[in-house]
Amino acid sequence: MDFSGKVAVVTGGANGIGRAVSLGFARHGAKVLVVDRDAQAGAAVAAEIGKAAIFRQADVTRSTEVQGYxxxxxxxxxxxxxxxxxxxxxxxxxxxxxxxEAIFDAVMGVNVKGAFLGLRHVLPVMIRQQRGAVVNTASIAGLVGTAGMSAYVASKHAVIGLTKVAAGEVGPLGIRVNAICPGPIVTRMVQDIAKQVSPNNPEGVEERYAASIPLRRYGTADEVANLVLFLCCDLASNITGAQYVVDGGRTAAPVGVSQGSVR
Known part of the structure; x- marks a missing residue:
């Protein structure tokens, strides 16, 4: 995966998966624009990369700020x-x-409108270039339902829909658009969900969920970053309009009573 001479833009690049992807692109030779609302953390990631990166603060729900990055x-x-x-x-x-309702609107604003605006403003650049690769972050919540997370689940289903539409539109121009569907990853977001489910024992939530995963653990941000980098590189030149699951087997074969004898 050689990105020498390539330019990568990563939104939500200050923390978690986005940070790992930003560092991964740079490690493989790309110049990187790190985009995030968190100015301090975003600037720190760009500084960690060095001269090959710059940081741009932006609210992805605002078209002018997306155009700005x-x-x-x-x-x-x-x-x-x-x-x-x-x-x-x-x-x-x-x-x-x-x-x-206000929280529902906020989730849909960032996760759906933000993803749409990114496509809306980046795709014209790639169309002019006649090349490019896009990876949208969806989730296994875009494939199955999760009780108590109506806004998040709806938003990630929408991201997969946007991915398929865009892939069909720009594929003939040499531009690829795919989505990734992470399961539980060791990030602040997943830890926050566990705290909401059980404020007094979030670790217990994580232990129970990990026990339902065939690999018996949460994934890491670096493992997701590896998938993003693959989908953006020339090794994936015939892949577009797809959604790739990285969840330790959770959606394919959740561990249950019937599988207990396999331990």
Whole structure:
């Protein structure tokens, strides 16, 4: 996976999966624009990378700010070859019948509108270039339902839909668009969900969920980053419009009573 001479833009690049992807692109030779609302953490990631990276603070729900980070990438580096459309929030854990409308709107704003605006402003650049690779961050919540997470589940289903539409539109122009569907990953977001489910014992939530995963553990941000880098590199030149699960087997074969004898 050689990204020498390539330019990558990563939204939500200050923490978790986005941070791992930003560092991964740089490690493999790319110049990187790190985008995030968190100015301090985002600037720290760019500083960790060094001269090959710059940071741009942006709210991905605002079209002018999305256009701003696209222009910043072009001004600094002259192109956008890879785009990890990753920014997202988890919202609250509550039954649909009790879910707060304002929080629902906020989740849909970042996770769906933010992803759409990223595509809306980055794809024209790639169309002019006649090349590019996009990876949208969905989730296994975009494939199955999860009680108490109506906004997040709905938003990630929508990201997969956006991925398929965009892939069909720009494929003939040499541009690929895919989605990743992480399961539980060791990040602040997953830890926050566990705290919401059980404020007094979040570790217990993680232990119970990990026990239902065939690999018996949560994934790491670096493991997800490896998938993003693969989908953006030339090794994946015939892959577009797909959603790739990275969840330790959770959605394929959740561990249950019937599998107890295999231990």
């Amino acid at each position: 696209v222009e910043a990438a072009l001004e600094a580096f002259g192109a956008i070859d890879c785009f990890h459309n990753n920014a997202g929030i988890e919202g609250r854990v509550a039954p649909t019948a009790e879910y707060d």
